[in-house]
Amino acid sequence: MNQTNRTNLMNRMRKHHLFWPLAVLGALLLFNLIYSPDFFSVKMRGGHLYGNVIDILNFGAPLILVAIGMTLVIATKGIDLSVGSIVAIAGAMACLTISKGGDQNSLGLVLIAVGLALALSVVLGLWNGLLVSGAGIQPIIATLILMVAGRGIAQLITDGQIITLSSPKYEFIGAGSLATLPFSIFVVVAVFAIAALVTRKTALGMFIESVGCNPEASRLAGIRSKYIVIAVYMFCGLCAGIAGLLLSSNISSADGNNAGLWYELDAILAVVIGGTSLNGGRFYLTGTLVGALIIQTLSTTIYTVGIPPEVTLVVKAFVVLAVCLIQSEAFRKALAYRWKTRRYPGEKEVARHV
Template sequence: MKNLLAARLTWPVVALAALLLLNFVLQPNFFSIRVQDGHLYGSLIDIVRNGAPTVLVALGMTLVIATRGLDLSVGSIVAIAGAVACSILASSGSEANVPVVIVAVAAALAAALVLGAWNGFLVAVVGIPPIVATLILMTAGRGLALLITQGQIVTVSSAAYRVIGAGFALGLPVSILIAAVIYAAAALLTRKTALGMLIDAVGVNPIASRIAGVPVKGINWSVYAFSGLCAGVAGLMISSNVTAADSNSAGLWIELDAILAVVIGGTPVGGGRFSLSGTLVGAFIIQTLTATAYTAGIAPGVMLVLKAIVVAAVCVMQAPRVRSRAQRRVPSRPRAGVRS
């Protein structure tokens, strides 16, 4: 019990469970999942599917924040990726063609990677503070996306492109599978190799890390490039789901949702430590909140207040002081060496 209360993930998981329970009370068939046209169908599947872009963006954000950084430009990269893919498809004249779709997707991801690397360059090489460096692209990026689409909402009707955001494979939405694969790859790379430790080290003390021989510039550069790539994939999902590139509203405020997901998940904003599983739970808390608003019929304006209350509650619960107090209150069997 003591360890459970102290564990970093406990409160986010409790919050998520409470939210799901609230939905169950509001709508008794909330947990029911049935097979519809050969794939799974239900509220939970909707939440995971609609949450997939946020999960991806938050995943990239976790690693950036772990190095004491911040990436504000992800929302703009989401818009640019969609704009690039849809513009190529629309101007190709043969958008149903699978090779054309592959080219469009590859171009969008390449653009996202380049933009992420640009952020990395500004932070790692030029030495601009991350919040300022990524603010540049946050501001300019949406304009860039509008330039690409010439200020229009570019609509495509390619069935192959639609698979990314709205298709199904193995009975599950493709977007969930894509997010799961990228998440697993990131988890393996950071936990089974020394990469995770190196990222932590950069976050704890970049100067000491450099002196100790950690390739600080390279790490910084790669986390921003990875964050850009994640945002690019998220952008493809969002635009593919509605088969259109809406440069004005695609990915709007997603950077804030992602930062929230990271913080709720227990990764400190000061860097030096990160939790990918925490971020996953955090992203689903945010998506479940959104779904609750639609189910319960709460006006979007009011919903922002509720969102803030939940986030504040989880953050307070996670604060080191609160956690150590909770630990002390629980009557415990005498055991040696549990003080953290």
């Protein structure tokens, strides 16, 4: 391969939506490897795999689920600020049902609790969809209503207390293992596979993107844009509900005040880092997956380095800002222009058009 072909290949790689997210994720992992040489070590204890990489996948599972649903909502030029509250409501409903049902380790009771929690999450997603699509309320306002009220609903369900459980069968959802790996990883793989198959192997994905690009033109083309919008909000609610089950079952308790707190912001960041535009249209589920892994790896890195908790959010914000700037083509061009004009002061006009 000659120099020209290599240059063209590198240019095509840089323009790929996954190039910069993967580069940032690789840089974070490399830093952890240098700082802690045993970072990638994985050990087997009691038939289960343990290690930092396993923890990133396990603890990042709820965020990945919420971000998958958020991706489809953002693709329709919407936003869902209520996902954190839905996470809290789903966990609270499941834990309340089990705690009031008698034998907490009954499989039937656990299945009923999971079914009720997920059904409620879908209904809440339907509520958001109806406000956005039916009532015509702006998505940020429509979902802000449930974001605020949802915390109150979760507090009402738990009666302002933390509900604790002693149910190994329910605990298995978030803390159990299957084939030596955390069960939560399999849940994420299943949801991601279903979302990818439905949106990429059927016309639904194209409909979602068309609604995000121009809902009126989509309607005139025969696409029932209102139903598409309602469907994606329902799916987003379902994803948040599953995330709530993972979180509450992992700690065998429900905290209506703190469960899922700020998950909506991390999910939006994961979607944007993955290359999906907030202006709607084309979306990238794989990019969202990488973006969520970046956020979870960053959190793990912060704790590994030993940064004080009071400045954790500040460090996280600066790193995310740096990632977004690196992804910005306009920022990279401006940076390249300044570098060229400093190195070759007499060639400003040439650099301006590069």
